[in-house]
Amino acid sequence: MAALKIAGATVNQTPLDWTGNLNRIIQAIDQAKSDGVEILCFPELSITGYGAEDLFLSYWFPQKAVSQLEKLVPYCNEITVAVGLPFRIDGLVYNTMAVIEKGEIQGIVAKQFMAIDGVHYEFRWFTPWPANQVIEVEIAGKKVPFGDLTFHHKGVHYGFEICEDAWRGKVRPGYRLCDRKVDLIFNPSASHFAMGKTMERKELIEKSSSLFNCYYCYVNLLGNEAGRMIFDGEILLAKEGKLLSRNQLLSFQDYQVLSFSLENKTQHLAPIQPKEWEFAQASALGLYDYLRKSKSKGFVLSLSGGADSSSIAVLVAEMVRRGIHELGVEKFVEKSGIHLRHSSENPEKELVNQLLTxxxxxxxxxxxxxxxxxxxxxxxxxxxxxxxxxxEEVTSYTEKIEAALGRKLTWETDDLALQNIQARSRSPIIWLLTNIKNALLLSTSNRSEGDVGYATMDGDTSGSISPIAAVDKHFILHWLQWAEKNLDRPGLSAVNSLTPTAELRPIERTQTDEKDLMPYSVIVEIERLAIRDRRSPMDVFLLLKEELNIEESLLKEYIKKFFRLWSRNQWKRERLAPSFHLDEFNVDPKTWYRFPILSAGYQEELELLDHL
Structure with a gap:
């Protein structure tokens, strides 16, 4: 096989930003050319962005994507470029990779398997392409082959598995590519970030390179593209079951190009970071992209001094610290669309002061x-x-209701209402401040609270975006301890010394979150089985009684409480502010777990526990 230099290019794209998306692709092509790259692969749907949702169903949207593809052709005379776009044929839309070489579109490969689990709804927009089928389509008056194709360049035979294609076991396209004796498989992807997911990808790419006896190159999208999913921009190359090259994930750059020679030796291996680092970096990048793409001027946060709001405050500060470190102050400010109010010896703190209220x-x-x-x-x-x-606001509300009802509200008879009115009374004034500052209001609910509805609608759930709604409270408490030491955040010392509490009941009633609910460590185990694995209440009990050192009658009560609260609070989860997908699963019905708003609440299933 001839010596050849290839590259993967990750790009941070935005749906409907046609000019910006095209320019980032062109800049990456220019860098690849200067690096001597001969074949450059971009991620899946890189022309439009993956998160375009029902725009894919429009007649005009795929058509516009093809017109953008045509604009790329003049930049590909001295380099072969594979780039992703939707393509419509006879009313059906396909998820495709177009290969451009020598100033012409050489062919278009169509994805054969759709991702339909968790955050993915690809069957809503795209049609799978049949294996081994090839047709012709017309682009700019020229006939172009379309379908299940492979290509040749200087003696190197290469093909594609597009994202989900590679995760389909024994029916994946890689087996047919192997039969065709390809030397190289590209996997252009739009694979959402989740903590620890890079290890799964590493295993897949290494196994694929061994199984198909070829070089295997993976390239993923980058950034918080459309609001909820964050893409980590991972680029990998493997051969004979060994990882040869890997970039550092979650860059603040507009694009990254990682090039490699097709030589079976280690070339560049960025370290795989712990989950705590990944959480901080992904959240920081997600917040930065959300800020700049929404054209907001900063964030406002109701800071209670507790774990949830404190973790979000630190994540915003990390956004500034990490963005400055990677981009520099000038580019960070320019890309944000803001103006640094004052120059100082500590621009990091100055920018945090400007961006976080x-x-x-x-x-x-x-x-x-x-x-x-x-x-x-x-x-x-x-x-x-x-x-x-x-x-004053709480008193005004309660006095009006007391006058209407003709009685006093008391903690003995009106506990929940008196708690909620306090949380709710905080919302109007913090929204007022947010609007004045043309900022984003950060909601502070976490996933554990979302499970059981331990959150006040239009109170602590109020917000433009909910950064930690997909992360459990047990992890947040652990992460704060880690962040105090590893991120050098001494201001977390007091936060980490406190017992989590809503502080909505009188102090003498000694309210704590875990007293109201159950230990957060138990909630994590129940939701893992009940929500992630979709187990029945009986299954959850039978599994956890062996795993947890909890008296069986108490464990049953915890399980009953979880399922009952889960069922009656679906309406709250339906109304959560947009949240980042950061873990292997979440409870947002718009991105991962759908559940009926009205149900019988596992009544029969929970009764079975009493007869066990």
Whole structure:
């Protein structure tokens, strides 16, 4: 096989940003040319972005994508380029990779298997292409082969598995490509980020290179493209079951090009980072892209001094720190679409101050501990910090209802209502501040609270975006301990010393989250089986009684409570602000787990536990 230099190029694209998307592809092509690359592969749907949703069903949208493809042709005289786009034929839309070489479109390969699990709904938009079938289509008056194709370049025979194609076991296209004796398989992907997922990909790519006796090159999209999914921009090359090259994930750059020679030796291996680092980097990139793509001027956060809001404050500060480190202050500011108000010796803190506004909204039930925790953290990060009481608003609401009902509200008879009105009263004023600043309001609910509805609608769920709604509270508590030391965030010391509490009941009632619910470590185990694995209540009990050191009657009560609260609170999950997909699963019905708003709430299934 002739010596050949190939590359993968990841790009941070945005649906409907036709000019920007095209320019990023062209810039990556130019860099690849300067690096002496001969074959360059972009990710799946790189012309349009993967998250275009029902735009794919429009007649005009795939047509516009083809017109953008035609604009790329003049840039590909001295390099072979594979780029992804939707393609419509007779009313059906296909997910395709177009190969351009010597100023002509050489052919278009169509994806054969659709991703339909978890966050994916590809069958809604795309039609699978049959194996071994090839037709001709017309582009700019020229006939172009379309379908299940392979290509040759300087003695190298290569083909494609497009994302999901590679995950289909014994029916995947790679087997047929192997039969055709290809030397190289490209896997252009739009594979959403999840903590720890890179290890699964590494195993797949290494196994594929061994199984098909070829070089295997994987290239993924980059960034928070359309709001919820974050793409990590991973680029991998393997041969004979060994990983030869890997880039560092989750870059703040507009694009990255990673080139390799087709030589069976290790070339560049970025380290695989721990989940804690991945969470921080993915969230920081997700927040940055959401900020700039929504053309907002910053974030506003109701900072309670507790774990959830504190973790989000640190993530915004990490967005600034990591963005400056990778892009530099000038480019970070320019790309954000903001203006640095003051030049200083500490631009990181100056930018955090400009981009993050926090407010502690206390009541007579709030403690000095949480106030000091919030104030100390905000000051250590550089964020703006305000503090006020909402007792006046709460009193106004409760007095009006008391007058209407003709009785006093008491904690003995109206506990939940009195808790919720405090959380809800915080929302209008923090929204007012957010609107004044033309900012995004950050919602503070986590996944564990989403499971059981331990969140006040239009209270702590209020927000433009909910950064940690897909992450469980047990992980958040662990991550804060890790972040204090590993991210050098001493302001978290007070946060990490507190017991999680909503502080909505009078202080003498000693309210804590786990007393209201159950241990967060137990919620994690129940949701893993009930939601991720879709097990029945009985299955959950039989499995966990062997795994957890909990008395059986108490475990049954925890399981009943989880399923009952889960069922009655689906309406809350339907109304969550958009959230990032950060873990292997989440409970957002718009991206991962659909459940009926109205149901019998596992009544018969839970009764079986009582007879066991």
């Amino acid at each position: 926090t407010a502690y909204q206390g009541t007579r039930n709030s403690s000095d501990d949480t106030f000091q925790s919030a104030k100390t953290l905000a000051e250590s990060l550089g964020a703006q910090f305000y503090a006020w009481s909402i007792d």
